[in-house]
Amino acid sequence: MKFYDCSTAPSPRRVRMFIAEKKIEIEVVEVDLGAREQHSAEFQKINPYRTVPALVLDDGSVLTSSTAIVHYLESRFPEPALIGSSAEERALVMDLDWHIENEGFMAVGEAFRNRARSFAKHALTGRHEYQQIPELVERGAQRTAHFYEWLNSRLEQRQFIAGDNFSVADITAFVAVEFSAWIKQQPGPDHANIARWHTEVSERPSAGV
Amino acid sequence: MKFYDCSTAPSPRRVRMFIAEKKIEIEVVEVDLGAREQHSAEFQKINPYRTVPALVLDDGSVLTSSTAIVHYLESRFPEPALIGSSAEERALVMDLDWHIENEGFMAVGEAFRNRARSFAKHALTGRHEYQQIPELVERGAQRTAHFYEWLNSRLEQRQFIAGDNFSVADITAFVAVEFSAWIKQQPGPDHANIARWHTEVSERPSAGV
Numbered sequence: 001m002k003f004y005d006c007s008t009a010p011s012p013r014r015v016r017m018f019i020a021e022k023k024i025e026i027e028v029v030e031v032d033l034g035a036r037e038q039h040s041a042e043f044q045k046i047n048p049y050r051t052v053p054a055l056v057l058d059d060g061s062v063l064t065s066s067t068a069i070v071h072y073l074e075s076r077f078p079e080p081a082l083i084g085s086s087a088e089e090r091a092l093v094m095d096l097d098w099h100i101e102n103e104g105f106m107a108v109g110e111a112f113r114n115r116a117r118s119f120a121k122h123a124l125t126g127r128h129e130y131q132q133i134p135e136l137v138e139r140g141a142q143r144t145a146h147f148y149e150w151l152n153s154r155l156e157q158r159q160f161i162a163g164d165n166f167s168v169a170d171i172t173a174f175v176a177v178e179f180s181a182w183i184k185q186q187p188g189p190d191h192a193n194i195a196r197w198h199t200e201v202s203e204r205p206s207a208g209v
Numbered sequence: 210m211k212f213y214d215c216s217t218a219p220s221p222r223r224v225r226m227f228i229a230e231k232k233i234e235i236e237v238v239e240v241d242l243g244a245r246e247q248h249s250a251e252f253q254k255i256n257p258y259r260t261v262p263a264l265v266l267d268d269g270s271v272l273t274s275s276t277a278i279v280h281y282l283e284s285r286f287p288e289p290a291l292i293g294s295s296a297e298e299r300a301l302v303m304d305l306d307w308h309i310e311n312e313g314f315m316a317v318g319e320a321f322r323n324r325a326r327s328f329a330k331h332a333l334t335g336r337h338e339y340q341q342i343p344e345l346v347e348r349g350a351q352r353t354a355h356f357y358e359w360l361n362s363r364l365e366q367r368q369f370i371a372g373d374n375f376s377v378a379d380i381t382a383f384v385a386v387e388f389s390a391w392i393k394q395q396p397g398p399d400h401a402n403i404a405r406w407h408t409e410v411s412e413r414p415s416a417g418v
Contacts, residue, residue: 068304075296087284095277134343
C-alpha cells in the first residue's frame with residue numbers, strides 16, 4: 001500500500017492519526033499542496049479527483065475518501081478497533097463520524113476556503129474550479145458554532161464521542177477542532193467538555209502526527 | 210427495528226431502495242415533512258437531528274445517516290451483498306458512494322434547497338436555521354453538471370457504477386439523478402451511458418419504492 005499525504009493539511013491528518021493509532025507501517029508519499037502538486041499530470045494518474053488523502057492498495061486500486069480509507073485499514077488491521085467492535089457499535093461510530101465530517105469538518109472548511117486568498121478559484125476541493133462565495137464564510141462560522149454546541153453536549157457524560165472507547169469519530173472531531181484555528185474560531189469558555197476531551201486526545205502520541 | 214421514512218423525500222428513498230433490494234421486512238413510520246412533522250417534540254425525541262431517514266434499532270439506539278443505516282442493514286442482512294463482497298470491493302463501493310453523496314446528491318440538494326420557497330430558512334437539512342444563498346443555486350447546478358460528466362464516464366465500460374454488481378453506489382446515484390428532476394436539470398443528450406444505466410435501474414422493482 002502507498003499513502004499519499006500532505007503533512008500540513010487537515011483531511012489527510014485524519015488518516016495519519018488513524019494509521020498512528022494502529023501503528024501500521026505504510027509507505028508515505030508527500031504531496032505538496034502548497035506547490036499545487038495535486039494538479040500535476042503525474043498525481044492525476046494516481047488520483048483523478050486531485051485530492052489527498054489517497055491510498056493505493058496492493059492490487060493497484062485507489063481509495064480517495066478518508067471514510068473508505070479508514071474502513072479499509074480497519075478491515076486489514078482490526079486491532080485496536082477504532083470503528084466499534086459489534087455491528088451496533090460500528091454503526092453508531094459511523095453515524096457520529098458522518099455528522100462530524102458533514103457538520104464539523106466541512107463547516108470549518110467552508111468558512112476557511114471561501115475566504116483564504118489562495119483558494120479564490122478553489123472554494124471546493126478537487127479538480128473543478130468553484131469561485132468563493134463570501135456568504136459561506138459566515139455560514140461556515142455559524143455551522144462551526146452549532147457543531148461545538150453539539151460536541152460539547154455529546155461529551156457531557158462521555159469520555160469519548162462514542163462512549164468509553166476512543167474511535168475514528170474522535171479523530172475526525174479532533175482534526176476538525178484543530179482545523180478551526182485556521183479560521184480563528186476555536187472552542188471557547190462555553191465548551192468545557194470539549195476542552196477536557198481535547199486535552200486528553202492531545203496527549204495521545206497519534207495527535208502529534 | 211423501526212424505519213422513519215418520508216415517501217416523497219429523496220434521502221430516505223436511498224434507504225427504501227436498499228431495503229427493497231434486500232427484501233427486508235421492517236416496520237415503517239411515515240414522517241410528514243410537508244407538515245414539518247420532523248420538528249415536532251415527539252419526533253425530536255426519536256431523532257434530535259430532525260431528519261429522515263432514521264432507523265431505530267432493537268436496543269433502542271438510533272441511526273440518523275443513510276450511510277450508517279445501510280451499513281448496519283448490510284451487516285444484519287448480508288444477502289444480496291450491496292456494499293461489496295471482499296474488503297477491497299467494499300472499500301471501492303464506499304469510496305464511490307462517498308463521492309456520489311457529496312458531489313451528486315448534495316449538489317442537487319444545494320441547487321434545490323437554496324431556491325425553493327418552502328426552504329427559505331432551511332437551506333440545510335436539520336434543526337438549525339440557515340438562510341438561502343442565491344449563489345448556491347448556480348453552484349449546485351455547476352456541481353450537478355460535473356457530477357453527470359463523471360457518472361457518464363464512469364458508466365462507459367461498466368454495467369454498474371462499481372463494475373459488474375449492482376451496489377449501494379447505484380442506489381445513491383439513481384436517487385440523485387431522480388432528485389435532479391426537482392431542479393429541472395436531468396441528464397441530457399451528452400449522457401448516453403447514464404441514460405442506458407438509468408433505464409436498467411428503473412426496471413428493478415426497488416426503483417418503484
